[in-house]
Amino acid sequence: MLTRRFSLSQAAIGTIVLLFSLACLFPFIMVVSGSLSTENDIVNYGYALIPRHVTLSSYKILLLGSSRIVDAYVISILVTVIGTVLSIIVNGMGGYVMARRSFKYRNILSIYVIITMLFSGGLVPWYIICVRYLDLKDTLWAMILPPLANAFNMFLIRNFMMAIPEDLYESAKMDGASEYRIFFRLIAPLSVPVLATVGLFVALGYWNDWFLGLMFIDKQELQPLQLLLRTLVSNVEFLKSSSNAAAMQQISATIPSESIKMALTVITIGPIIFLYPFVQRYFVKGLMVGAVKG
Amino acid sequence: MKRRNGLVRDLAQNHQLIVMFLPVATLLFLFCYLPLSGLVIPFKNFDFQKGIFGSDWMHPLFNNFDYLLSSDAAFRAVRNTILLNVLFIAVGLIFEVGFALMLNELRNKYFKRVTQSLTFLPFFISWIVVGVFTYNLLNYETGAVNRFLEWIGAGPVDFYSEAGLWPLILTIAIRWKVTGYGTIIYLAALTSIDNSYYEAAAIDGASRWQQIRYISLPMLRPTVVILTLLAIGRIMNADFGMFYAMVGDATLLFPTTDVIDTLVYRSLRQSGDIGMASAAGFLQSVVAFVLVLSSNYAARKIDRDSAIF
Numbered sequence: 001m002l003t004r005r006f007s008l009s010q011a012a013i014g015t016i017v018l019l020f021s022l023a024c025l026f027p028f029i030m031v032v033s034g035s036l037s038t039e040n041d042i043v044n045y046g047y048a049l050i051p052r053h054v055t056l057s058s059y060k061i062l063l064l065g066s067s068r069i070v071d072a073y074v075i076s077i078l079v080t081v082i083g084t085v086l087s088i089i090v091n092g093m094g095g096y097v098m099a100r101r102s103f104k105y106r107n108i109l110s111i112y113v114i115i116t117m118l119f120s121g122g123l124v125p126w127y128i129i130c131v132r133y134l135d136l137k138d139t140l141w142a143m144i145l146p147p148l149a150n151a152f153n154m155f156l157i158r159n160f161m162m163a164i165p166e167d168l169y170e171s172a173k174m175d176g177a178s179e180y181r182i183f184f185r186l187i188a189p190l191s192v193p194v195l196a197t198v199g200l201f202v203a204l205g206y207w208n209d210w211f212l213g214l215m216f217i218d219k220q221e222l223q224p225l226q227l228l229l230r231t232l233v234s235n236v237e238f239l240k241s242s243s244n245a246a247a248m249q250q251i252s253a254t255i256p257s258e259s260i261k262m263a264l265t266v267i268t269i270g271p272i273i274f275l276y277p278f279v280q281r282y283f284v285k286g287l288m289v290g291a292v293k294g
Numbered sequence: 295m296k297r298r299n300g301l302v303r304d305l306a307q308n309h310q311l312i313v314m315f316l317p318v319a320t321l322l323f324l325f326c327y328l329p330l331s332g333l334v335i336p337f338k339n340f341d342f343q344k345g346i347f348g349s350d351w352m353h354p355l356f357n358n359f360d361y362l363l364s365s366d367a368a369f370r371a372v373r374n375t376i377l378l379n380v381l382f383i384a385v386g387l388i389f390e391v392g393f394a395l396m397l398n399e400l401r402n403k404y405f406k407r408v409t410q411s412l413t414f415l416p417f418f419i420s421w422i423v424v425g426v427f428t429y430n431l432l433n434y435e436t437g438a439v440n441r442f443l444e445w446i447g448a449g450p451v452d453f454y455s456e457a458g459l460w461p462l463i464l465t466i467a468i469r470w471k472v473t474g475y476g477t478i479i480y481l482a483a484l485t486s487i488d489n490s491y492y493e494a495a496a497i498d499g500a501s502r503w504q505q506i507r508y509i510s511l512p513m514l515r516p517t518v519v520i521l522t523l524l525a526i527g528r529i530m531n532a533d534f535g536m537f538y539a540m541v542g543d544a545t546l547l548f549p550t551t552d553v554i555d556t557l558v559y560r561s562l563r564q565s566g567d568i569g570m571a572s573a574a575g576f577l578q579s580v581v582a583f584v585l586v587l588s589s590n591y592a593a594r595k596i597d598r599d600s601a602i603f
Binding site for chain 2: 009010013014016017018020021022023024025027028030031034042043045046047089090091093094096097100103104105109112113115116117118119120121122123124125126127128129130132133134145146147148149151154178179180183204208209210211214215226227229230233234258261262265268269272273276277280283284287288
């Protein structure tokens, strides 16, 4: 009965929401279109939503002509996979210990974790510790270890595990199960929702990270994809210094600088766009969990 | 003596739990606690070879701070950090609450789902990629915005040398990237409001506007207050990723876009001025600590469950 009265405002709100949604989508389409356009079209007509002439030469150059891109892809995948798996195990165990009510010192451990959310030495000391004392410069671990233990994620996991009835822990304990066994066989499987959510956020963080690479990685062959994209945007010519520049020359005499940037962007966000429809709702759920009890 | 025995026994009994906590404890120690010792760096004449404790003390002790506080760049960075954060928080609040209210009004479930998915999408890409998008739109020769301006006869604008426009451009970029994300929490709060409030109001003849004004908004207030307080706690910390990816080394834009984090980064990695970088970082850490504590205290007063700790 109310439908008619509000149809006008429904239409107005619908239009605003639709326009903003399209604005969110627009740059993605433009990048895909740019990556498929010929260099001439971009220079002459600018970026367009639909390419005038479709060509795959940028992708060919990136994937066949430059080993850098493939290397960077491998680095990014390694960092993301190792980082996410370690993060779930390490933070999961941390959260589990803090969730064990029968453990007298769990509050002391909680405070130990909370303090890291309060105090920060800042960028300079952190950098010096990592480089001068932990010798992380130009290693894969520099992109994995520093953000691995995360207080916020641990508390998210702890809160979830604390909602599991204490009897369950105790009865497993009575049956003679070790703490490791209780965690891996009983509590972790029950905590899949929160572990999956944390894992997805962590994976996204590792995939999108370039800050750690920027700080610690000077070696070209260890650069992650995101950092390579940044390097490429500021200087396309560096591709020519790649090991198999000759192969690149065969594909195209000149580097199509604009469309190649777009192609690398597409390659970088590809996995995310591809997985987005499947994982989106877990992110929403995770956010709600975090919002209800942080 | 007896107490100590109790402690030892407790720990021995729970050694498995302690082993399980060890990885986290070690990582936090290395990457959060050890850097705290680096807070002495601004008081030292830091030499990379000699390390944090081996380096000599500064003479006079506050030399790095004097140097920092007398520099225009530092003043500019502090001013930009605070002003831009205030701008981002205020605009963000209006957009996110507004957008949540609008989505909440939509009755077509399918439309609502699709638009929510689309607006959430930009959250998933890195600032580097957003930087590429921005460049696509704004660059002088081929940018879509400049093409459009030419088309309507307004002529191209060299955005990458117009510092005055960048607070606006950055605000738009942030809104584009995180509005969908920020909306989710408000939308969750809205959907949790008991429908009977609205039904009662409708029976009393309240219009949809009045229902929003007198039911939805007051119900959102605690969430708004707490999220804003927590954001204010981080007001001294700029999003380095955004500034570095969007502005980078475009020196012409620094008057409005150079923030504490980018200044510290440049001093550390480019000019190698560790003294100044660490002094700026030190002040930032101290102020941030006070702000986080007080904003969290305030959030706790309002709603116990919403405080971080």
